[in-house]
Amino acid sequence: MAMISTKTNSLLELAQFWSQRLSPDFSLRDHEKYLYTPLDAISFGISPKEPWHRALGDVVFHNGYLAQGDVLGMEDAPAFLQEKYLSLRQKEDDFLCRYNLAYSPAFYYLPLRQNNSKITIADSERRHAVATSLLCYIPPGAEHYLEIHNMAQETRLSHCHIVVFLASGSKLQLLLIHELDEPSQSIVHLHFILSVESQAVVYDLQLSGKLSRTSIEADLEGERSFFSLNGLLLGRGEEHRDSTSLLIHRSSYSESKTLCLSLLNNKASSAITGNIVVEPRIREAKAHQLLRSLLLSDDAKAFCRPQLEIGSHEVNCSHGSSIGELDQEALYYLQSRGVSKEEARQLLLKAATAHLLQDLAPIFLPTTQERLNYYLKEVAYG
Amino acid sequence: MKEILDKVQEDYEAGFVTPVEQDILPKGLNEDIIREISRRKNEPEFLLKWRLAAYEAWKKMPEPKWAKVIYPPIDYQAISYFAAPKKKIKSLDELDPEIRATFERLGIPLKEQEVLAGVEGAPVAVDAVFDSVSVGTTFKEKLRELGIIFCSFSEAVANHPELVEQYLGSVVPVRDNYFAALNSAVFSDGSFCYIPKGVKCPMELSTYFRINAAGTGQFERTLIIADEDSYVSYLEGCTAPRRDENQLHAAVVELIAMKNAYIKYSTVQNWYPGDREGRGGVYNFVTKRGLCKGENSRISWTQVETGSAITWKYPSCILKGDNSIGEFYSVALTRNYQQADTGTKMIHLGKNTRSTIISKGISAGKSVNTYRGLVRISSKAQQARNFSRCDSLILGSEAKANTLPYLEVKNKSAVVEHEATTSKVSEEQLYYLRQRGLGEEEAVYLIVSGFCKEVFRNLPMEFAVEAQKLLSVSLEGAIG
């Protein structure tokens, strides 16, 4: 890849730079290795030919999102934010993020001044592909609840790129729901920059759609910053669920928690990659990570990659991962009390998710409760 | 003092230059060289063909770059591929004083030190040193009675070509990876072992006792076949630091366990790690893989890695037979500028297969210690079980520890569990031990050896004692 000239000084130039270099009618097949599988995994003997590598065909990006709350053009964002945003996007080497940059027709800025807001990503005109770029800013000391509802329909590929700056002492709870129709494929890339004592708690619910992927990058830049990811991935049919997180501890006393659970029936598959990096000379960083997959059918597949890269000895890090089936004893116990197998499964699945969602803000409950019940049932029955 | 050290260092570095002697082939690798290697070794046609196929494959392969290790490009045409006689040093006085000190601390007898260091006039094989020739001979008698074949690879090619032809490359095919392909094309010698049906090998087979031709270290090949209902425990390497003028090492080890067979393979690797600034040192790119071919077979890898500038090594198990068991126990200690990228692959193919991974990484100084492991449960592997535990201990503020497991499960009846922690030696533990009168280094050593206990207890007894000692010597000065 060519390097971006350091003279590039605006987002527009950067977008033009990439649009000239990336063909608008590309086939994802050519680039799949940049997408999901780290190169080292391929060389290490892991087959890149997983079902989620199916070519998406030629796609053209359009913009498509609806937001409740005040939305401004990027030019209305404060200069310091524009600068930060630009420098961040210059550094991106993710292939799809570059595509997004090149083909997202506009960049929007959400100041997030009220205490809750909602963004719906949907392609109202049912076009083949959408690209969305958003910048969110949580002011110092503010507390915010943000809901992102991804409702792509008949979309070959929806790619949404969201950057969230958390100013010092601010708090954010973010609920991301992937609820796509059956043929749609969607990728949401979230990038968090956390200042001193800021906190971000993310709930990633991947409920339906042929392919959904949440890729999260969090820079814990400020001391005592906190990041937590709670992912729930439900898959059935031939769906694929994907969660990739890269949490970088760049400051002392920073803390991260990752909890990710996938529940898979039929021929569904999931790939969960959790990458925790602790930079050298960081003191007292804490990181805990737990990745789990439950397989409900013989043809379901799960991949877990819980990865730690620790460059400091003043740390307390642990990770765990497990893949298996539902507790057969418990299933049997419930059935012996007269509950049908599917109902019993549903109950156990619900129990498995309870821990993950116990701290979900009440403001999100109206959106989540019924949906979860519905999709858990779908997964339980397959 | 410093001058002396520099002088010794120079001498050591000089050791890495291939000596010009009459009997060696020109440097570099091409088809002619491979034909010549095969001709000089009097090899049968099949082996030459096999080597050439490996060479063809190697030429087309890129050198792997995914491991978390950094080293300058290797010039493969600057290496002499025919077993060149090792450059000898005149006496132990020419040796890196640090290595000498280590010899002393490990309590290695003088004669043995000379062999390990490659001093002129010293016997070639270590077994000659140990209390005599008789040990070697009686040992061989005993094995012959049981029908066990244990010999150098060349001897096996000469005397048992049918076994070699049948099994060579059956676990690590020539195209498996870059370094395995290179080894397949040019390997010089190594060990061969066959345990017949129903035989439990009564002693630990050790490379100590092997007829150790000079120059086998660089591209070594080991093939062990345990036939039905047999058992063997095999030890490789030794705790003493081994000096070798060849910087690049690319060995291949293949294990095959038939029905009900059990192979226990233990390694202590302590190749020269380079000096305090990270200069010199061996690059150790090893492919080790075991095939649990028959039902109820079991392969167990135990390794203690303290040497080499770069370690790239993943002793693996392919669990093909139903109810077969794969195990991997590892301690990897890195210090100064050492880089280790090591771990295992457990490929579950058969029903009720089980695997256990226990990895303990200790990084000190400016070293990088990476665990990389793959657990794959294929769709046909009903009721497969895996448990992995990977703990890292970081000593000092400039060391790095990475844990990179890959878990792939395609069968719902599998249970795969992975746990890992990264920590330092806690202040509380140190304080407690020091309050009982133990010095700081002693206390750290006791805590670290406790950390490694789960692995050490899988080593054969006397090997475990040596490994403990090696650990304590390696930790000296590593703290801070």
Place this chain on the structure above:
Amino acid sequence: MLTIQNLHVRIGEKEILRGIDLTVKAGEIHAIMGPNGSGKSTLSQVIAGREDLVVSQGSLVFEQENLLELSVEERARRGIFVAFQYPVAVPGLNNLQFMREAVNAQRRFRGEKELSSSDFLKKAQKVMHDLGIPQEFSKRSLNDGFSGGEKKKNEILQMYLLEPKLIILDEIDSGLDIDALQMVARSVNSFHNEKRAFLLVTHYQRLLHYIEPNYVHVLVDGKIVESGGKELAEKLEKHGYDIYKNQLSS
């Protein structure tokens, strides 16, 4: 044996001990009593030599030697032993091996011959037998998976094997049931002689029913506010520490 004069100790910016004076002679048993946060544990740790404690003023002398110049292990080798309130676990480190290393480290310091594994084993087995400690203690990892009571018994076992001169029992009674408490007390009493001194650090005077102190000192807010005989403990039992708090605030 131990002389503490005007000792001031800080952790970070916070002053925990604010001028302690205490003299302990061989053969004596002193009890240091005080409410939570009074600085009791800090006092035992500063004698042991914990490094994150800063001594800003005062002196600490043990058998004519200035302890402040000695590291933790150097003090231990001179015969100072702390039975910890929360003994630390070291997984994988064999209990017996650890004790032998510790005993031998101290013997080396005293210029005595080190004990061989078998000699040490015999000695340890006898002590364990005498104390009524199960022999399986020697097979386990140091404090790993031990119950609260087992950990305290393990501390007593170490005390017997290391044979120190000054023994600090830091909240030895916390988390013990009555049987374990009696065992610990019995062991301490039979270990006590005219050459050894004890410092009992405790919140409750329950322990003092079993181990009788010669002196009781009340520590509140980093200062010894009252010293006396064992009758002082009874007074405390009746009135609690509040009387001192009021004194201080007024």
